[in-house]
Amino acid sequence: MKKKARRTAVALVTGAVSIGLLVTGCAPSSSDDSTQEAVSQDDIDTAMTTPTKLTFWTWVPDIENEVALFEAKYPAIDVTVENVGQGLPHYQKLRSAIEAGEGAPDVTQIEYQYIPSFVLNNSLLDLTPYGADDLSGDYVDWAWNQVSPDDPVWAIPQDVGPMGNLYREDILSQAGITEPPATWDDYAAAAKTVKDSTGSYISNLGATQAGQMIGFFWQAGVKPFAYDGKETVSVNVNSDEAKKVATYWTELIQQDLISTDVDFADQWYQGLASGKYAGWLTAAWGPIFLQGTAEGTTGLWRAAPLPQWNAGDNVSGNWGGSSDAVLASSENKIAAYELAKFINNDEESAMRLATEQFLFPPQVSVLEDPAFVDQESAFYGGQKVNQLFADISQTVDTDFQWLPYMDYVYSTYEDTIGTVITDKGDIADALDTWQDQLVSYAEDQGFTVE
């Protein structure tokens, strides 16, 4: 703790100095990597046999196990794993270290939606010269597009969260519903039946959970954000398609058929365990998470794909997941790349991430491995949940982008949409407010808004 505080202090002070340099016009020139030569096998061999120290920032628990595999393969490389916080605190420290010009790790975990904000200030290393583009076929298409929307490859996919529907089979059948709702219309009708006959909400919409709502947008084919990797963004959170999704939820909430408790909070955990909610529309990391949260309901849950907007369709969105990226400031770029690659590409390492840490894999090899997909889960009445989500993973829209300032996007979601959901107001109207704020922030920050 003390050590961390000191590091932060150092980062702050050095950050201050570097801002000073920026002010006086000594900004480091932006690197132009397009002319960079591909790295040869000789270079790689040399780098991997030279004693090297790497730092790896991640919050994946027990990732030391996978790192140990890497170190066993490359004894010359010594990796230090540091957990500097999960989510926001992690990015804040990363930004401070980058700004300070020292103290940043070689390899870092990054959630997909935050990649653009680090591309923006040239903090990430383009991995193409190191051979990353050869890996594109190893991952499901849409996950690869998340780390490589254009030619450069910014990170290696680690885990993903294609969305599905977890539901209480007992509560639904008590209400006379034997099949999971296939369309959103069915879902709304089922919500009413379930509420009337059992008193449970069919599921809960996390009032301030932007990730879930954006996942629904993703499924509905809404393209709310775009970023060209340079200075142009486009913001479209209040498009007609987005409003269709918003109105759907508004109506369910106003009829009191969906609860709007804040998710991942005490009340919500209680609700999942007590049957207040008869389901959870969540991502592929949800099944295991739920298992740990609602132990008392073993065997009562089932998993299904998300309801569809059009009968007969089969599409999904994504919520969550991360990748491992190499920072441009790393002094051991080749070794750092090999680490990021190994963790998420080596068969044993990827398999262990999926079966021991329960990260839902983007790797095609794992998704097709019987040892993974044929697992039967007692919590879900013996259902092959991994197989289901592996199938769903094939149905995620491949072309979804983010803005280079997602921190702000999420925090304004809380203030604009979150309050409206809590007050049972009109979410579609709130989308307009959100849109205005996102556009004016982009303009203030000097982006060209399309």
Next chain:
Amino acid sequence: MSHSPALTDERPASPVLPKRPTSPAKRKQRLAAYLFLLPFFVVFLTMLVVPLVYSLYLSLFESKLIGGDVFAGLANYARALTDSAFLGSLGRVGLFFIIQVPIMLGLALFLALALDSARARGSKAVRLLIFTPYAVPAVVATLMWGYLYGEDFGPIAQVARAVGLGTPEFLSAQNILGSMMNIVTWEFVGYNMIIMYAALRSIPAELYEAAEIDGAGQFRLAWSIKIPAIRPAIMLTVIFSIIGSFQLFAEPSLLNAIAPAAISNSFTPNYYGYNIAFINQELNYAAAIAFLLGLVIAIVSYFVQLAGERRERVGLAERGILP
């Protein structure tokens, strides 16, 4: 910060003396004094003055994600003064101050007087018990209260439902400020009580004896002797409370995890500044907000102190002590 007129006004003008050369011994002493002060000033300069000046410097620039930094003069300050989120947050902590501080200090004063009257049994244990919440870190306190406030499972809500009062919504947008006042009161009432209690203990006992001979009861004693005598201590707690209220941060930032819809990003000025710096990535604007907040605190403290002193002078004048 504020010079005290009560002290300076009455001082007789010192006669102008011809300048005499300082003796070598005296000069040596003076040098030693400065040497002893040096460690403090080094820390003071590097840890307080330099960062302060630096953030003042920062606040004069504008930094953009695209295009970098440009000198902006007072633009950040102008923006803050028209920023409804910032002004709203100031209003909120102002309200907090007006409602919570009198309740907390009143309670603290009452407890201090009760303990001091030596009528309560086991006053030492009581004193410690009341002080204990202050020893609980604000983070833990807020998490604990967050649980107590819980709507479905919180004990308060369960009791309220059991006796048919319905579920109180402590964490709704309308009530969250009140819930926060309760947490802060719980945390700091003991701290303020200790300050007042210590001041009470230092009142010379002769005063009480004299008053008792004059036939004053406990209430008269408290009202006419004890409270006036510890006025400086009370003033101190008021100033601390002003600073504490305007700088509220831990409570909103932690309650935000369980009631994110009720706590906006600009709930309090400090929390707003933090979010601007680390979420919006507008360090320069955050620096300007911090400076304005400091200014507001200084002004409010000054006027409260001024008002306190005026009351004191009026009170003394009424009793014929001052003209």
